[in-house]
Amino acid sequence: MISEEDKKKEEKDEKLLVDLCECLLTLSISPLSNFHSICVPSLLKVALKKDEDKEAQKGVEMALLALNCIDEFDKIEKELYLNEIKEIIQYHQEHHNLTQFAYQSAWRFLIRRLKWTESLEMDIANELHLAREAARELEELTKSMDWRKKEDEKEGTERKTMNIISRWISSIGHYLNKCHLWNEEYVDLISRIVDVLRASRDNHSEIGEECIRLFNTVAKNRAVKVEDLLKSGAIDAVLEEINRPILDRIITFECKKFFQLISVCLKRKEIDEKEEAKRKAIKMELFEKLEEEGYEDIIASFHEKFSYIFADHNVFIYL
Template identity: 55%
Template sequence: MSTQDFTGLNICCKFTELFSDLEDFNENEQKQKIEEMNGLLEEMDKEEFKLVFTKELFDKINKMIGKKKMSLNNAFLLLKHAGFCRALFKIQNYDFNDSSLSERFEKMIIDENKKKKEKNEVRYLDLCECYFLLNKLFSSELLSICIPGLLKVALNKEKSEETQKEVELALLAMGVIEIDQKIEKDLYLNEMKEIIIYHQEHHNLTRLAYQSAWQFLMNRFDNDNSLEAVIVNELHFVREAIKELEELMKCVDWKKKKEEEKGKETKALTIIWRWIDTLGIFFDLCSSRNEEYSVLVESIVQAFRAAKDKNREIGKECFYIFESLAENEAIKIEDLIESGAVSLVLEEILRPTMDDEMTCDCLVLFVTLSSRLKEEKDDEKEEEKRKITKRKMFEKLEEEGYEDIIVSFHEPFDFLEQKFYYELSLDISDYFVNI
């Protein structure tokens, strides 16, 4: 067992030990123990989090609340922090969904929402945040109840640190609502536009809060193509993404080893990864041309170059985007050449230590680009542009010795295709751009 594994095991054991003793303490002592547990939570990686936050743990919390052995405030203190960590790092843990605690919170939210004068607004919002941060799927009723409350918090424009934290948590909770959850625009669009535009003018949100607002909006884009005009033209997503990536990249000392990262720098890396993930959704869906795409792709290339040996998750997300860019007809192939994306992929395919999966990604990308460049255009001007781009691509590939690279990979094509299910072409001519 490695030192890292042993440390992780110790963290999990310590957390579990503290949790099992909570019933023995009064409310104030319990609060202190939970704060200690929250400190341990911040040291856990994704797998350790999933080991600790099981259905059994959530069921146990539910019983403790029911028997009045844990106050709701103390439960919120623990669960909000757990939900924050789960949402921040996008941990795939759905044990809360099937727990009795999820049922309790759902009922409490509905019951609290029915109240008029007696409604406890603070409790209601705490319930909404916990429920959204820890859950995966939400009924239409829960969405219609909780989103207005979360938006009300997110619309608070004060710049105090306490308010910023509340706004950040509310937007993070909304950002976890996944792509397959349909939400009517009337429920959120005007408010979300106000939040984003106000921040662009006054910079009142934290970086995580701002990214989460875009994440929520981008997740809605998948079910509503009409949002593209709002996202690109009204809210200037491309310009904002370029600016945010540029500023976040400055927050990281890329020469530091991963184990030396501390606090703000680790969070900056996480937010860069979240932005790259959001950009992946955007480039999968966008259908209109924007002149700033080339600059944005260049930002992604820079993020990949900086992070490839420091943060593998950022590197993988960047490559998913390159594949989307190659497939999306709204993205000009010139953008991929001029931004450095083509050169980067060529460099990666030449690396002696690269893995088979990355090799597959590179090959898929070149097959896609080759296919696009072979498609003749009916419009005379567009056909002339295609020929110019094709020559540019040919010259770039010839300069880098691309043909020799592909020939050297021809033998393992079948192995890679079987291993990664990419249905790689076994016809070597599909990988070439000829003029």
């Protein structure tokens, strides 16, 4: 039906075509590369609309939601989407015309294209400022939530907010797993993730797991320095987690994995002598922090108790 409608030169039903494209992308689980040349431009055309009435806004949100259902392994030529999606994001940054869900969906679609377009990271980091925008969005979302409520007590709007927060963390983790650029904006972004972790601590352990997994992703990235994790508060936040009286098994595993990764970072040899001296100073600061607050013994005490977890996952603790 999509192919037939697209072939019409006259009397083409644009609304029907968009509806069909949305259905195809949101319901299909198979590769759809044959339809990208039709669906992507059609949906971006809708998403580019700048009308502020509710019906138009709903159409924009649906189009962006459908676009971010495209799998990251589906290759899309950048000529089909790059200028349009950048315009959508930049227009929102200036005029705030999208809902939080629609804006996050636009970013999610773009980040998933990173696998196929090497130059895209420059656009994402330096032109569109992902780190700055994601930090601002997460700060607003975190403040709007009543974190005292348990998940099963939350209603429609709060559940949607939780979903957006979770999608942001997932998208940021996906990006940071592949990025090579790093600047001060990313330190602030990690600080906002720390805020989410602390806010979710009592009643939303799944969000906490996502946050610590993201810290692990950051620690693996060779562009990141341990000092960035100290400055952002990530190390303090993870230390707080393992010092809690009631421990979640998965979160404990992720925390210990985090310190294993930090230890690997500290063992890297720097070619530059200044960088090597800086690394040693950071290492000393971290060890002093562990010793001063008694966390070194806490980490060591977990090693035997949870050794079977790490044996299964080939994880080795260096601290």
